[in-house]
Amino acid sequence: MSAGSNLRSADQFLCSICLDVFTDPVTTPCGHNFCKTCITHHWDDNVLFKCPICKEMFNTRPQLNINVFIREMVSEFRREAQQKSSSSSSEQQAAKPGEVPCDVCTGTRLKALKSCLVCLLSYCETHLEPHLTVSRLNRHQLVEPVENLEDRICTKHDKPLELFCKTDQTCVCMLCSVLDHKTHEFVPLREEYEGKKAELEKTEAETQQMIQKRRLKIQEIKESQKISNDAADREKLEGFLILTSLKKSVERSLKKFIKEIEDKQKTTEKQAEDFIKDLEQEICELKKRSSEVEQLSRSEDHLHLLQRFPSLEDAPPTKNWTEVRVHPPSYEGTVVRAVDQLDKNLREKMKKVLTKAELRRIQQCEVDVTLDPDTAHRKLILSDDGKQVHCGYMRKNLPDNPERFAKYVGVLGKQSFSSDRFYFEVQVKGKTRWDVGVARDSVNRKGTITIDTWNGYWAVCLRNGNEYEAYNDPPVRLHLSSPPEKVGVFVDYEEGLVSFYDVDAAELMYSFTGFYFADKLYPYFCPGLNYSGRNSAPLMICPVNQTV
Template identity: 40%
Template structure:
């Protein structure tokens, strides 16, 4: 056991012969934390060496490459551990174990705690006494036998906060598992299997994490400011357009008979109500985002204040244990598309006055329903239609493809030849098939006719999606799909969570690769079934069709890739 005794000056001179490099682990290049020795005589942190051997096919020394037939039974080398600890204590100031608030708040040196009216600068701090001494009051520690065994370090302010209250050793390590500061004895006894690192490394890593999170908060603030500004501009523009449409409508309709006058009143009322509703919706959204902005700005200020804290102890104690980010809404869920409806109304009113009587009923119906903007959106997406052919090499043995490779259906009897000659690209458990062509840029769209099928799954998958065995239903599976079961929809990645109710006959699939979005539409009603947003794609995406079996009743109808109908 290392003993602090006798001649302090001789001790300091002896330790000056040692360099910090002698106490660095060859793997992590930091001061030893619970060091162990290999049979060949080299020293490492126990966690570093264990992790190294876990990732290597053979057990060998990382330094000299000597191979061991059996993994050595590692035990902490207490001598090296104590030596490294005492070396860190002697060099506490130079090594920056605790940083610059070793000085008083007024910027002066650490003062002697014993001096009376005129306090002198301290030359040493005693870990046992938890007191700082000037050269005069330190003298008993050099003379008295009992005091000679006390541990002296460079002057430290708030010494009692930097020393383990149980073992009177300097708090020089940090446990990542328990988020706690430790002395060397705590680390080697109570936190044996925990991830323990030097305090300065923990400070550096957590400060980097705080900086990254603060940058993310700033980005979120900027995104929300831009979204609010864009929404305000859209509201202003839609308000101007609404006024223009109302004025034009009034001008044309007032020239007609009572039928037209009635339509005029209904048009003005409907447009104003929808504009008011749109403004209220936008106002509610703006209010919510502005509240988020205020919260994010407060969070950013707190993070900035915390990041400027140089006292590692206070920094680590004050570091939030919960999530650094406050809860926020998904900005992509709000789209102010009032202009589409306004353009639709204006198009109707520009028609020939001579045809107005025949169009009045249709016009009022379209104005008073919400399908207009949905129709316009779906029509826009259909411009990105691509030709999809199915790849027979990927089809499950129980699936039958049509000759034109546009249809796929489930067959209760598998082809013996296909079972005996399984293709490595073939799905073996999921009744699925991929498209022959993959897409890795821009936008694309295709439609699938599902008729009255009782169960099916449709979407897009990566080229590396698992083909052999069961595919785990999670957001990391490489498959973005909706699953229809009898009368409801759920996503492949969230089993049991209903996202849409009702049956559909024709489904449109739209993918914005760079925008990270995949959306599914009921083509007949132009209604959105579900959207995956904020996705990150790193591979080509292939259309994915799964006609499923007869678990929910007769389900032998095919899934058919059909061309887009643009009769509207």
């Protein structure tokens, strides 16, 4: 008989009680075969003697003898199966540490391919064959290889754990359900498994979502850290430049102070040296006269003395040194004056530094502003991108809608603001007349208009090419160090603050403070009339280029 035919009929060599190949097969009077040990234990546990397969009852316990024919057939089957196992073992791998070994293999235990939850055994490819070919075995539940299959047996009743007690939240066997847990709620393991698996999938999805949120948070923190590092680097660079500039100012003041002292010192030294030189020259002349006088006085020649005396009678010309003095210069107050001047210079420099730092901070509040053509006076010409405006010569034929300025050549921005802070910049280079600022939504746009805070305008202006004013009530004349080419407009809505900056000079031009804003605020622009081309340059809303 071939091995293939044996395997195809292998179920006839299996005991229906232990579901394994016969060991010492015996035959009951009804003709069914069992392992001798299996049928013996079966009848030991039951009062009635009946066949487990056909249920035929026996009045007395049958005397069972070994079925020699079946035993020989089983032995042949085992030998052929062993040969097949040996031949396939060379192709299969032995179980490695951490892998589940086959529970049937003798000698070298091969890696298990599946575990049976009914037999509670793990099988390699060869020993798994009956579970794939025998009809009674292929109904068993096979899973991926698992260890500790004994944990799947009820320790109390020695039965498979097949049910889940929802009351006690534990796995139980069939006997547990009718004995120890009879009033509890049960579901099959698979049903509970599906429910728990769904919960795990939900938990896994939530966990992955939490992981993703934390990854995004990490990215956010890294971005914040990068922004912080960049800000720190900029601050260090600015601090280095500022403090280096201050250091140079101190060094220049020190040099100027020392030079002033040394110049006075040199002047005094020169005066003293000149006096000493003149005195030494006179001493030299006087010594010469003294020598002549002494020599003549020693003469014994009467005639010679009388002849020479007239030439010695007149003394050589000399200066009256009685009132001559070298007056040391006064150094008193030099240090104080130097320190005062240095303090003044440093204050001016620090004021500019602080203004520049403030301007850089508020530039972070930049908003995108475009001009609203529906509000523009009919003479105004707007660029296609809504960023430039200048005054033309002719009035355009446009509808006189309520939003449009009728007499005053003004235009508002499209964007309105009613909270927080905002900032924008306008180039005014080349113009002789302009207004820039913000206006309330409710400002009058028809007829004669007075531009001031009382009427809802917060703006600064240029008139006559060199006169700058803030449209306060009354107007305030502005004294600027230089004509601005780019004006920055900053609004803090909650604080009621509107400030104007000369961007290039980093100087504050003017601030409106202490106001209460209740309406929407719009950016406000007036390029002024053209004046035959003298004021034809446009007002330009430009992007912020942060000051260094």
